[in-house]
Amino acid sequence: MQDVKEKFQAHILQLQDKICAALEKVDGKGKFEEDLWKRDGGGGGKTRVIRDGAVFEKGGVNTSVVFGDLPEAMQKHFGVTAPKFFACGLSLVIHPKSPKVPTVHANWRYFEMYDANGDIAGSWFGGGTDLTPYYLDEEDAVNFHTTLKNMCDEHDSSFYSKYKMACDKYFYNSHRDEARGLGGIFYDYLKPDVVLPAEELFNFACAAGESFIPSYVPIVEKHKLEEFTEDQKEWQEIRRGRYVEFNLIHDKGTLFGLKTNGRIESILMSLPAQVRWEYNHHPKSGSPEDDLLQVLKNPKDWIKLS
Amino acid sequence: MQDVKEKFQAHILQLQDKICAALEKVDGKGKFEEDLWKRDGGGGGKTRVIRDGAVFEKGGVNTSVVFGDLPEAMQKHFGVTAPKFFACGLSLVIHPKSPKVPTVHANWRYFEMYDANGDIAGSWFGGGTDLTPYYLDEEDAVNFHTTLKNMCDEHDSSFYSKYKMACDKYFYNSHRDEARGLGGIFYDYLKPDVVLPAEELFNFACAAGESFIPSYVPIVEKHKLEEFTEDQKEWQEIRRGRYVEFNLIHDKGTLFGLKTNGRIESILMSLPAQVRWEYNHHPKSGSPEDDLLQVLKNPKDWIKLS
Numbered sequence: 001m002q003d004v005k006e007k008f009q010a011h012i013l014q015l016q017d018k019i020c021a022a023l024e025k026v027d028g029k030g031k032f033e034e035d036l037w038k039r040d041g042g043g044g045g046k047t048r049v050i051r052d053g054a055v056f057e058k059g060g061v062n063t064s065v066v067f068g069d070l071p072e073a074m075q076k077h078f079g080v081t082a083p084k085f086f087a088c089g090l091s092l093v094i095h096p097k098s099p100k101v102p103t104v105h106a107n108w109r110y111f112e113m114y115d116a117n118g119d120i121a122g123s124w125f126g127g128g129t130d131l132t133p134y135y136l137d138e139e140d141a142v143n144f145h146t147t148l149k150n151m152c153d154e155h156d157s158s159f160y161s162k163y164k165m166a167c168d169k170y171f172y173n174s175h176r177d178e179a180r181g182l183g184g185i186f187y188d189y190l191k192p193d194v195v196l197p198a199e200e201l202f203n204f205a206c207a208a209g210e211s212f213i214p215s216y217v218p219i220v221e222k223h224k225l226e227e228f229t230e231d232q233k234e235w236q237e238i239r240r241g242r243y244v245e246f247n248l249i250h251d252k253g254t255l256f257g258l259k260t261n262g263r264i265e266s267i268l269m270s271l272p273a274q275v276r277w278e279y280n281h282h283p284k285s286g287s288p289e290d291d292l293l294q295v296l297k298n299p300k301d302w303i304k305l306s
Numbered sequence: 307m308q309d310v311k312e313k314f315q316a317h318i319l320q321l322q323d324k325i326c327a328a329l330e331k332v333d334g335k336g337k338f339e340e341d342l343w344k345r346d347g348g349g350g351g352k353t354r355v356i357r358d359g360a361v362f363e364k365g366g367v368n369t370s371v372v373f374g375d376l377p378e379a380m381q382k383h384f385g386v387t388a389p390k391f392f393a394c395g396l397s398l399v400i401h402p403k404s405p406k407v408p409t410v411h412a413n414w415r416y417f418e419m420y421d422a423n424g425d426i427a428g429s430w431f432g433g434g435t436d437l438t439p440y441y442l443d444e445e446d447a448v449n450f451h452t453t454l455k456n457m458c459d460e461h462d463s464s465f466y467s468k469y470k471m472a473c474d475k476y477f478y479n480s481h482r483d484e485a486r487g488l489g490g491i492f493y494d495y496l497k498p499d500v501v502l503p504a505e506e507l508f509n510f511a512c513a514a515g516e517s518f519i520p521s522y523v524p525i526v527e528k529h530k531l532e533e534f535t536e537d538q539k540e541w542q543e544i545r546r547g548r549y550v551e552f553n554l555i556h557d558k559g560t561l562f563g564l565k566t567n568g569r570i571e572s573i574l575m576s577l578p579a580q581v582r583w584e585y586n587h588h589p590k591s592g593s594p595e596d597d598l599l600q601v602l603k604n605p606k607d608w609i610k611l612s
Binding site (some may be wrong): 030035042049051052053056175176237241244245248258259264265268270271272273275276277278279280 | 584
C-alpha cells in the first residue's frame with residue numbers, strides 16, 4: 001500500500017473536523033477555537049479547544065503532523081538505525097461540566113521511521129478510546145464497549161478482547177490500585193503486513209477513529225440534561241484528581257511530550273479545569289460513588305455482561 | 307556522636323507538636339487531626355492534617371520513622387551492600403485559603419543504612435524549606451531568605467549560598483521553564499564528619515527545622531486578613547496547578563513514595579484542595595500576576611537585593 005502517511009494524515013484532519021462538529025452540535029453553545037503551532041525541527045499541529053460550553057467544561061481535539069530527526073535514544077529504544085521519523089495523530093480529551101456525563105479520551109496515530117537511505121525502517125499504528133464516568137451507568141459501559149467491539153470485529157475477531165485488556169492494563173493508577181475509568185480499547189505497534197495486510201490495517205485504524213462519535217455522543221445526549229447536586233460535582237472534581245494523577249505520573253505520551261519539548265499547552269490540555277484533592281476521601285460503602293469505585297478496582301467484561 | 311537517630315527522631319516529634327501549635331494559633335480556628343499509620347516492613351508515621359481553617363485551606367505536618375530491608379535497587383543506587391535502613395523525617399505542606407498568603411513546604415530527614423553486621427554503612431541528613439507565593443511581596447522574600455541565611459551562617463558560612471542555589475535548581479518546573487516558587491534552602495546527603503563534625507551537623511539539621519516557624523508564621527500574620535477577589539483566587543488555583551505538576555512530574559520524594567508503596571494519602575496530602583488548569587493562560591504583561599511569573603522565570607538573589 002502506497003502513501004499510508006498522506007492518507008492517514010488526510011483521515012485525521014477530516015476526522016478532527018467531523019468530531020468537532022459533532023461535539024459542538026451536542027453541546028449546543030460552545031465552539032472550538034483553533035491554535036495552529038509549528039514544531040522546531042519539522043511539522044506542527046492544530047489544537048482545537050472548547051471551553052465553557054453548555055455541556056463541555058473543557059476539551060481539546062488536536063491533530064499534529066511532525067517529522068524530522070529521530071533522537072538517538074529513541075533509535076536505541078526501537079533497536080534500529082533510523083535517523084528520521086514521521087508521526088501524525090489525533091488526540092482528544094473531553095471534560096463535561098456535569099458529573100453525570102463521562103469524560104472521554106481518544107487517540108489515533110501513525111508513525112514511520114527511515115534509514116539513512118530514506119527507506120522506511122519501521123512503521124506502526126497506535127491508538128484507542130476510553131471512557132471515564134463519575135457515576136456508573138452499566139448500559140453506557142455496555143454500549144460504549146459494544147460499539148468498539150463491533151468495529152473491531154469487522155477487521156479481526158481477535159482485536160477487541162486483546163485491546164480491551166490492553167486498555168484496562170494501561171489506564172491503571174497503580175499507586176491507587178484502581179483503573180482510571182471503564183476502559184475501551186488500546187493498541188500500539190500495529191505493523192502493516194504483520195498484524196494485518198497493510199491496507200486492511202489502515203482501514204482498521206481509520207475505522208477506530210470513525211467509531212468515536214457513535215461510541216460517545218449518544219452517552220452525552222442521554223445524560224446531558226440530568227440534574228446534579230453540589231456533592232456530585234465535588235465527587236467529579238475528586239475523581240478528576242485521579243485523572244490528573246494518571247496523566248502526570250503514568251501516561252507515557254504525556255511524559256514523553258514533557259521531556260522532549262512538546263507543546264506544553266497542547267499536551268496538558270488533557271487536564272480538567274477544576275480539580276480537587278481531599279485528604280483520605282472514601283465514599284460511603286454502598287453509595288453510587290462507591291459503586292463506581294468497586295468497578296474501577298475490579299474491571300469488568302462489559303460485553304459478556306450484556 | 308552516639309544515638310543520632312534517637313535524638314533526631316525526638317527532635318522531629320517535638321518539632322511536629324510545636325509547628326502544629328504555631329499554625330493552629332495563627333489560623334485561630336482550624337485544628338490538626340492526627341492519623342497514625344504503620345508500615346509493612348517496619349515503622350510508621352503520624353500524619354496531621356488541617357482542613358478548612360480560617361487561614362489554611364489544607365495542610366499537613368507529618369512525621370515518619372521507618373526501617374527494615376533496603377531494596378537491592380537502592381543499595382545499587384548508593385553503591386554499597388547495606389541490606390537494612392532506618393529513616394525518619396518531618397514533611398509539611400501548607401496551602402492557605404487566601405491567594406495573598408504563600409504556600410510553604412518543608413522537610414527535614416535523616417537516613418542510616420547498615421551492613422550485614424549491623425554497622426552503619428552510610429548516614430546523612432537532608433531537608434529544606436521553600437516558599438510559593440501567588441503574589442510577589444519582595445519584603446516577604448527577603449525576610450524568608452534572611453531567616454534561613456542567618457540560621458545557616460551560625461553553622462557554616464558556605465551553607466546558605468550553596469543550599470539556596472540547590473533549592474532554585476530542584477524546585478523547578480523544567481517543562482514550563484519556571485521555578486515552583488521563590489526558593490529557600492535545599493540540602494541532601496550531608497554526611498556526619500564529612501560536611502561538618504557529627505555533632506555540629508546534627509545541630510544544623512535541628513536548627514533548620516527550628517527556623518521554620520520564624521521564617522513562615524510572620525508572613526502569614528502579615529497577609530492573613532488582606533482582602534482578595536475571585537480573579538485572584540482563580541490565579542491562585544492556576545498556580546496551584548503548577549504545584550501539582552511539580553509534585554507529580556518532578557518531585558523525587560513523591561515519585562519514590564508512589565513507586566515503593568508509601569502511604570498514598572500521606573504522600574499526596576501535599577496537593578492543594580482546589581486546583582485549576584486553564585488552556586494557554588498568560589497573565590497580562592505588567593500585571594501583579596505577571597510580576598510573579600517574571601521572578602519565577604528568573605530566580606533572584608533575595609539577600610543581595612535587601
